Amino acid sequence: MSRIVVVGYGPTAHRFVETLRERGSGGRVTVIGEEPRPAYDRVALTSYLGGTSVEDLTYPVPEGTVTRLGGRVTAIDREARTVTLADGSAEPYDVLVLATGSSPFVPPVPGAEHAHVYRTIDDLDAIRLAAKDATEGVVVGGGLLGLEAADALRGLGLRTHIVEMSPWLMPRQVDEGGGAVLKGHIEALGLSVHAGAGVQEIVVGEQGVVTGLRKPDGTLIDAQIVVFSAGIRPRDELARDGGLEVGRRGGIVVDAGMRTSDPSIYAIGECALVGGPEKGMVYGLVGPCFTMAEVAADRITGGGASFEGADMSTKLKLLGVEVAQFGAMDGALDVTYMDPVGGVYKRLFISDDARTLLGGICVGDASPYSSLRPFVGKPLPAAPSDLLFTGSGAELDLPDDAQVCSCNNVSAGAVRVAIVDKGCADVPGIKACTRAGSTCGSCVPMLKQLLERSGVELSKALCEHFAYSRAELYDIVRVRGITTFSELITAHGQGRGCDICKPAVASILASLHNGHVLEGERAALQDTNDHFLANIQKNGTYSVVPRIPGGEITPDKLIVIGEVARDFGLYTKITGGQRIDLFGARVEQLPQIWRRLVEAGFESGHAYGKALRTVKSCVGSTWCRYGVQDSVGLAIALELRYRGLRAPHKLKSAVSGCARECAEARSKDFGIIATENGWNLYVGGNGGFKPRHADLLANDLSTDELIRTIDRFVMFYIRTADRLQRTAAWLESLDGGLGYLRQVIIDDSLGICAELDAQMRHHVSTYEDEWRATISDPEKLGRFVSFVNAPGVPDPSIVFETERDQIKPVNRPEVALQ
Amino acid sequence: MSWVSVCRYQALLPERGVCALVDGRQVAVFRTYDGALHAIGNLDPFSGAHVLSRGIVGTRAGEPTVASPLHKQVFSLVSGECLDEPGVTVPVYSIRVEDGLVQVSSVRAGTEPVREPALVPMSV
Ligand code: SRM
Ligand SMILES: Cc1cc2nc3c(=O)[nH]c(=O)nc-3n(C[C@H](O)[C@H](O)[C@H](O)COP(=O)(O)OP(=O)(O)OC[C@H]3O[C@@H](n4cnc5c(N)ncnc54)[C@H](O)[C@@H]3O)c2cc1C
Ligand code: SF4
Ligand code: FES
Numbered sequence: 001m002s003r004i005v006v007v008g009y010g011p012t013a014h015r016f017v018e019t020l021r022e023r024g025s026g027g028r029v030t031v032i033g034e035e036p037r038p039a040y041d042r043v044a045l046t047s048y049l050g051g052t053s054v055e056d057l058t059y060p061v062p063e064g065t066v067t068r069l070g071g072r073v074t075a076i077d078r079e080a081r082t083v084t085l086a087d088g089s090a091e092p093y094d095v096l097v098l099a100t101g102s103s104p105f106v107p108p109v110p111g112a113e114h115a116h117v118y119r120t121i122d123d124l125d126a127i128r129l130a131a132k133d134a135t136e137g138v139v140v141g142g143g144l145l146g147l148e149a150a151d152a153l154r155g156l157g158l159r160t161h162i163v164e165m166s167p168w169l170m171p172r173q174v175d176e177g178g179g180a181v182l183k184g185h186i187e188a189l190g191l192s193v194h195a196g197a198g199v200q201e202i203v204v205g206e207q208g209v210v211t212g213l214r215k216p217d218g219t220l221i222d223a224q225i226v227v228f229s230a231g232i233r234p235r236d237e238l239a240r241d242g243g244l245e246v247g248r249r250g251g252i253v254v255d256a257g258m259r260t261s262d263p264s265i266y267a268i269g270e271c272a273l274v275g276g277p278e279k280g281m282v283y284g285l286v287g288p289c290f291t292m293a294e295v296a297a298d299r300i301t302g303g304g305a306s307f308e309g310a311d312m313s314t315k316l317k318l319l320g321v322e323v324a325q326f327g328a329m330d331g332a333l334d335v336t337y338m339d340p341v342g343g344v345y346k347r348l349f350i351s352d353d354a355r356t357l358l359g360g361i362c363v364g365d366a367s368p369y370s371s372l373r374p375f376v377g378k379p380l381p382a383a384p385s386d387l388l389f390t391g392s393g394a395e396l397d398l399p400d401d402a403q404v405c406s407c408n409n410v411s412a413g414a415v416r417v418a419i420v421d422k423g424c425a426d427v428p429g430i431k432a433c434t435r436a437g438s439t440c441g442s443c444v445p446m447l448k449q450l451l452e453r454s455g456v457e458l459s460k461a462l463c464e465h466f467a468y469s470r471a472e473l474y475d476i477v478r479v480r481g482i483t484t485f486s487e488l489i490t491a492h493g494q495g496r497g498c499d500i501c502k503p504a505v506a507s508i509l510a511s512l513h514n515g516h517v518l519e520g521e522r523a524a525l526q527d528t529n530d531h532f533l534a535n536i537q538k539n540g541t542y543s544v545v546p547r548i549p550g551g552e553i554t555p556d557k558l559i560v561i562g563e564v565a566r567d568f569g570l571y572t573k574i575t576g577g578q579r580i581d582l583f584g585a586r587v588e589q590l591p592q593i594w595r596r597l598v599e600a601g602f603e604s605g606h607a608y609g610k611a612l613r614t615v616k617s618c619v620g621s622t623w624c625r626y627g628v629q630d631s632v633g634l635a636i637a638l639e640l641r642y643r644g645l646r647a648p649h650k651l652k653s654a655v656s657g658c659a660r661e662c663a664e665a666r667s668k669d670f671g672i673i674a675t676e677n678g679w680n681l682y683v684g685g686n687g688g689f690k691p692r693h694a695d696l697l698a699n700d701l702s703t704d705e706l707i708r709t710i711d712r713f714v715m716f717y718i719r720t721a722d723r724l725q726r727t728a729a730w731l732e733s734l735d736g737g738l739g740y741l742r743q744v745i746i747d748d749s750l751g752i753c754a755e756l757d758a759q760m761r762h763h764v765s766t767y768e769d770e771w772r773a774t775i776s777d778p779e780k781l782g783r784f785v786s787f788v789n790a791p792g793v794p795d796p797s798i799v800f801e802t803e804r805d806q807i808k809p810v811n812r813p814e815v816a817l818q
Numbered sequence: 819m820s821w822v823s824v825c826r827y828q829a830l831l832p833e834r835g836v837c838a839l840v841d842g843r844q845v846a847v848f849r850t851y852d853g854a855l856h857a858i859g860n861l862d863p864f865s866g867a868h869v870l871s872r873g874i875v876g877t878r879a880g881e882p883t884v885a886s887p888l889h890k891q892v893f894s895l896v897s898g899e900c901l902d903e904p905g906v907t908v909p910v911y912s913i914r915v916e917d918g919l920v921q922v923s924s925v926r927a928g929t930e931p932v933r934e935p936a937l938v939p940m941s942v
Contacts, residue, residue: 527874539867787839
């Protein structure tokens with residue numbers, strides 16, 4: 001079998017190897033990549049700064065692939081059929097595939113060597129580090145990647161400038177009118193746009209410290225960090241030195257089968273030039289690169305696929321602004337919709353007989369992109385003005401050959417086949433079957449629409465045991481007065497449940513009845529966290545989090561926590577929720593630890609439960625010179641009111657004493673900010689995976705009004721949300737949104753407020769500390785042992801080492817998985 | 819085959835597991851809803867932690883299962899196979915009730931002798 005060597009390990013190389021493996025090619029494949037890690041999702045690179053881990057971005061290495069990471073290829077010896085690496089070693093090949101991608105273009109201006117670029121994880125690490133000592137930054141280049149880089153700088157807390165050579169931003173995607181609307185959006189976010197401006201020099205002070213960027217007109221922009229994002233250049237140097245044909249403006253020339261001028265060498269992805277040395281094109285989007293990878297894999301395994309050019313349509317949401325372009329950027333006729341106030345610009349290009357759609361540009365509202373892009377080159381599905389005004393076009397029926405997913409080149413017809421013939425019944429199914437929707441995700445709304453149109457009812461079933469959504473189960477339990485899981489599953493489900501439905505039902509029963517979570521049969525429903533009233537850790541030990549309402553604690557209580565931690569040898573850490581977490585307790589230690597804590601007046605902090613976590617507070621009017629209300633007092637009152645309340649997901653809150661917002665209330669499920677006249681209530685905020693600022697629900701409320709509104713908000717959420725749906729996602733999925741929520745819980749449009757109020761009263765009056773109840777109940781205590789037949793024996797597999805004077809789990813050697 | 823008594827049958831909560839030390843091995847013991855007993859290794863092969871006895875018990879297509887409490891992979895209580903990751907299995911042990919006492923055998927169910935090494939504390 002022939003030896004295939006791939007140079008470059010980016011997304012294209014990954015797709016190539018993956019496709020080879022899918023086709024059952026068993027030959028030896030070696031991938032040599034210069035970066036120190038396997039290929040990762042470069043399209044999602046920016047999310048790395050937002051906290052997405054390298055592991056999450058990294059593609060799995062396809063089975064049987066040999067990787068040489070951190071290895072740069074420096075030469076190709078076509079005679080000997082080997083490539084040479086920077087360390088001097090050589091790798092022989094029968095077939096060579098160049099997937100070297102491209103590098104950012106850095107214009108040769110003075111000082112350019114002190115600027116950053118934005119392409120790899122290492123680049124982002126360097127930017128993040130430099131941003132620590134910076135207050136202002138400049139991005140050179142106002143295209144797609146430039147704006148993404150600018151957003152990243154802004155996210156790092158810098159005052160950010162964008163310098164763009166063309167008279168308007170994103171000249172490749174939008175026209176002048178669209179550019180003007182886009183500029184309005186971007187300036188409204190506090191970024192400065194310098195369009196029609198070039199770069200004279202990067203001004204560098206002592207010891208190579210950047211102090212600014214000078215424009216050709218002599219003006220200076222102060223900045224301590226400069227990022228170039230002014231276009232990319234194909235990395236064709238290996239090919240050029242090896243005597244392969246390259247294009248006049250760069251790029252390795254390939255034919256439609258991705259073969260270079262040497263028949264045993266292929267080039268794919270952003271380094272390849274398709275269509276001839278003069279007029280050819282380098283594709284800078286991942287969709288066409290993937291197609292090239294698939295074509296090359298097909299050819300190498302004996303197929304005859306060819307690359308026929310690709311759709312360069314783009315849709316993105318940058319800095320919260322939707323921008324999209326599809327098809328051609330001009331035409332004999334055009335129709336424009338422009339709303340400068342709302343910041344929306346939409347333009348369609350049409351053939352001279354006014355029948356065929358040629359392309360379109362959207363800024364501020366990209367809905368025509370998904371609905372109309374598939375009609376490019378086809379008869380207009382409706383009057384152009386209707387298409388632009390109604391925007392959605394959701395009623396349109398797509399022809400089978402219309403391309404739905406441009407990243408993976410999947411047609412409406414292929415999706416229909418997946419739904420009808422292969423029985424895909426949801427978006428994940430279609431993703432697995434056709435790859436549509438698996439890259440940038442912008443076609444997912446179309447996939448849902450195709451599913452609905454094919455008559456597939458999107459399943460709302462919780463799991464194989466219940467055909468109902470969580471909200472429906474909640475109503476069944478409430479209306480039928482059901483009090484046990486067995487009753488519910490016997491009458492309304494099948495089988496004996498699982499790790500999805502059992503905790504969900506346990507939470508519903510707890511919200512409605514508020515008994516002890518370990519009472520009777522309910523004990524069997526809980527996740528291990530609720531079962532042991534503590535959070536499980538990676539080594540099977542647990543953490544202990546006592547409640548510290550509002551973050552306020554007396555020195556005496558602090559001392560007790562310290563003593564307990566010391567006596568049980570627990571790792572101690574201040575949490576992000578203004579309290580203290582003690583880690584590393586074995587199950588049999590939990591009751592002993594809690595006995596001490598309860599004695600000192602502590603109670604469960606429910607860090608383990610889908611329940612209220614903390615109500616953070618700032619110091620407020622008691623001490624702070626700016627505070628206008630007692631934020632600590634309110635936070636404590638709220639924490640004590642809602643403690644222990646079981647919900648579809650955890651609930652977090654915070655109270656700030658003035659608009660400076662030191663308690664970060666707007667990142668909470670319900671956040672309160674003091675005003676001169678009372679309190680403003682914000683709902684639906686979230687940190688975590690997908691941060692969202694909370695929306696203002698009501699302002700200047702008295703404390704009584706505030707509490708009543710929160711009571712109803714929380715109870716309405718508990719009644720109607722999906723399993724594991726935080727309030728942010730729930731609010732976004734609520735038909736009618738915030739307006740509807742106001743009608744229900746403030747105007748009582750459904751007539752349920754009295755019931756919601758009563759439910760909350762019931763909760764507040766029946767609350768009991770779970771840990772206090774547990775340590776005084778021998779039956780519940782019985783389960784806190786490592787071994788049922790050796791209650792005194794600690795689990796010998798739990799071992800710690802010491803780091804910074806505290807314990808830390810010993811990482812056990814990976815247990816072999818075949 | 820030697821049997822080790824671990825606890826009274828009545829002490830087992832339906833659909834909840836306990837862990838027993840059997841000849842130095844950690845065995846997760848479950849009583850399912852219909853009263854049946856199952857014993858599998860307590861070691862979660864995905865995390866390397868001994869925690870399977872603390873997972874949620876249920877069924878998948880009728881087969882009794884437990885989900886790892888750490889990352890929720892589901893294992894069959896009958897075959898020990900991981901139903902989410904084909905090819906991964908945990909040992910299954912024989913289990914019975916004698917005079918109201920639950921007894922576990924330190925030999926894997928079937929004829930195969932146990933291959934999992936007895937656990938010794940790891941040196942630091
Ligand atoms: C201890 C703590 C980190 C720390 O050292 O500071 C922490 C630790 C955990 N967080 Fe957190 N989170 C902690 C504050 C936060 C915060 C900040 C905050 O609350 O102000 C956030 C973002 C705010 C938010 O929730 O909107 C946060 C967002 C998450 C998320 C993502 C939630 C989301 O909606 O995307 C998870 C995952 C989940 O719940 O599904 C999570 C889950 C977890 C879990 C429970 C993971 C797990 O299942 O093992 C961690 C276990 C805690 C333990 O074992 O004791 N943690 N976590 C913080 C405890 C605060 C407390 O006192 O209760
Ligand atoms: C921030 C950002 C956002 C983007 N967003 C989008 C988007 O929304 N939509 C979209 O379609 N596209 C987007 N792109 C473009 C997309 O990432 C590229 O089209 C894609 O990465 C091209 O893949 P590739 O494998 O051909 O090249 P690359 O990703 O550049 O990978 C090439 C790899 O080869 C290595 N290499 C090069 N030369 C050698 C050598 N001699 N020896 C060893 N290794 C070598 C390089 O180090 C690199 O790791 C974005 C790009 C960036 C940077
Ligand atoms: S939010 Fe206001 S009152 Fe509270 S600490 Fe900050 S400035 Fe002071
Ligand atoms: S269009 Fe990007 S995933 Fe479908």
